[in-house]
Amino acid sequence: MEEAVGFTVVDYVVFGIVLLLSILIGLYYGCFGKKQKTTEEYLLADRKMNYIPVAFSLMASFISAITILGMPSEIFTYGWMYWMTCFTYFITVPVAAHLFLPVLYNLKITSIYEYIEMRFNLAARLLCTSLYIFYKTFYLSIAVYAPSLALSAVSGLHVWISVATVGIICTFYTAVGGMKAVIWTDVLQSLIMFSGLLAVIIQGCIDLGGGDVAWQIAKDSGRIYFADWSLDPTVRHTIWSIFIGYSFGVFPTFGVSQATAQRFFSCRSVRDGQKSIYVSIPIVITIISLACFCGIVMYATYVDCDPLASGKVAVPDQRMAYFVLDKFTHVPGFGGLFISATFSGALSTLSSGLNSLAAVTFQDFIKPFSCGVKLSDSKTTLVLKILCSAYGVIAILLVLLVSNMGLVLQLALSIGSLVLAPVLGMFILGLFFPWTNSAGAITGTVSGISIALVITVGKFFYPPSWPKFPTSIDGCTNVTSNLTYLTSTFAPEVTMTSLMTPTVTMTSLTSAEEGFAWFLNMSYLWYSPVELTVTIVIGLLVSFLVGRTDPLSVDRRLLSPLVDSLCSCCLPDDWKERGKVEVDGKGDGWKYREKAEMNGPDGQLTNVYGVEMIAKSTQTRDEDGK
Structure with missing residues (x-):
């Protein structure tokens, strides 16, 4: 060599x-x-x-x-x-x-x-x-x-x-x-x-x-x-x-x-x-x-x-x-x-x-x-x-x-844009929207992926074009390089920048095509927010259409602490009272008191994200749900 x-x-x-x-x-x-x-x-x-x-x-x-x-x-x-x-x-x-x-x-x-x-x-x-x-x-x-x-x-x-x-x-x-x-x-x-x-x-x-x-x-x-x-x-x-x-x-x-x-x-x-x-x-x-x-x-x-x-x-x-x-x-x-x-x-x-x-x-x-x-x-x-x-x-x-x-x-x-934003959307639906059900989460994620796929494939037919700063070759003494292996060894496809290289020449476009081409010509940084928005909006709409989840039935360990904070200050008193129930012991979800009233030999007091939880020891599930 x-x-x-x-x-x-x-x-x-x-x-x-x-x-x-x-x-x-x-x-x-x-x-x-x-x-x-x-x-x-x-x-x-x-x-x-x-x-x-x-x-x-x-x-x-x-x-x-x-x-x-x-x-x-x-x-x-x-x-x-x-x-x-x-x-x-x-x-x-x-x-x-x-x-x-x-x-x-x-x-x-x-x-x-x-x-x-x-x-x-x-x-x-x-x-x-x-x-x-x-x-x-x-x-x-x-x-x-x-x-x-x-x-x-x-x-x-x-x-x-x-x-x-x-x-x-x-x-x-x-x-x-x-x-x-x-x-x-x-x-x-x-x-x-x-x-x-x-x-x-x-x-x-x-x-x-x-x-x-x-x-x-x-x-x-x-x-x-x-x-x-x-x-x-x-x-x-x-x-x-x-x-x-x-x-x-x-x-x-x-x-x-x-x-x-x-x-x-x-x-x-x-x-x-x-x-x-x-x-x-x-x-x-x-x-x-x-x-x-x-x-x-x-x-x-x-x-x-x-x-x-x-x-x-x-x-x-x-x-x-x-x-x-x-x-x-x-x-x-x-x-x-x-x-x-x-x-x-x-x-x-x-x-x-x-x-x-x-x-x-x-x-x-x-x-x-x-x-x-x-x-x-x-x-x-x-x-x-x-x-x-x-x-x-x-x-x-x-x-x-x-x-x-x-x-x-x-x-x-x-593929990062294709996958990551919709998956983030599913986590947001789960952590911040207790009304979301599984049908809404899956439908929203698939919808986000679909939009991402449209953008990804569309860029091959209507490639974005963003202005670049001008460069010069006025000072070049030799325009052809002796280091020919550099050009030949590197495959021209292996760059993030080359994703934006036009692969199709656009000629006359219909008004619909012009609108789609303008959408694809958005800054690449806007793609993720668009896909994320579609995921969340569709996920919530489907959840409410097919029957939303009762927020009080959701294990509050599965919700972001921000949700608890907002619920504590914004929910009506009767909703808060409905949440003050003991563990049902049936393995189908936990409900927590906002303030614990027991801390003795028959109970265990735990603090989860600032929410005080009480569960009688005889009713507490182990990690395997038993």
Whole structure:
């Protein structure tokens, strides 16, 4: 194999050390100490993790290789406005930390979709689980494929060697080490991501003469702006689309994501889980800010010679890899550090995904249909390891599909919008609307998915077109690149940005087609709010049409604490009195007193989200409902 220019033995050593450390962490937790013998140890780290490493793990699972490769190019192409999304985490994180995740934590469940069955029925639970598995398996294959292309571009290493190596290593340490290995490797990979992006910024600023020079060049081009107050929904980024649209789009990652919830569940208490979420805010904002500033440095470097316009790269998201290859190969180990940072994003995404897929598959599909067969903890852990390994193999094999079928890859990249917003809608219907029944929840979710599918497919026929900042090739000395392997190795389909590349030429349109094309030309940030609104509205309408659920029959543990607060201050006194009944003991739902009147040897007083609950010990169900 011939080494690419500038990718030296030092670079391979740096990259190899990162992979080796990940393997050693997995071996340590899988083969030493407690060896992850129980289900809770394997999936939830025995619910004893400190909130600091969990916070780093949350960030690492959120930031993927696609982010590291694509975000700088986003800033290069559309300007600094995207950075404003950092402020949305001050909205989404508190909501998730106080209104969603504590409800799930206190139920002592492993799969968040167990909540869906408790609140609605098994069919709703299986629908959500199936959607998650479908989404996650495709996304994981892309998470491995994208950085493998980058590695191939800067090192000359064949893309399939890269895919197989990284996929197998990640699957190994995730399957062997369980949640503890996932969390601690995420901590390591977080530090590598910080180091890689920071190194690019520092070296780039040195070459330019300072960070202020890079900032001024971008500012002179109009790329530095912080507030677009336009009410036009077709503008790609505005204050409204970011703070409303992006908030709803990113919220499922924090509020109703199995990967996030497992980390939250791994903490010692709800309070520690909330701390981990809050601590992750500055970490996420820092990594996003670094990636965005990489885009500024990259633009300032290529202000007169855009690699895309000059034909040196095939698609926008190749710019970052080309930037490192073109400017920093004279620094030993720099290429290896950048690739390590990119792959750290991939490894963290893959490990959290594999662990969560094994959890939901076992809890939601195998366990409910086991016909009463109970496995020991050791056998259950073995099954989980097999599932984790199987999903790792599937993710690697799916790369074969997505690398050769651009249409499938585009659908896979759009699948997040297709799945996450409607599933979030079902959780909102369950947590905040006690009138919702199972028919309404399922119908609403299917309706939301249908709208998402219309948007996803429609973009192929009426592709959106958002204005881009102009670029220049006036300073290019050679428009054709000698680094031809960069263009040929990267498949032009493997980018988030390329989703918006027109695939159909529009000619004359009818008025109906023009209206549909305008709808699709909305900022991509508005898609999730539209799908979420459809899910909730249809879900409530169907629930009331077929016969709403009596709010007082709903187990109040399954409702967000906000509902209790609102009911306590807003419901009439006679409704409150109706809620003051003892546990019926029949296993068909619990009803709570607002104020407990007993706390003696015959009763147990418990506080759930600020609502005092009383249940006579002789009538209290155990966790199995007996």
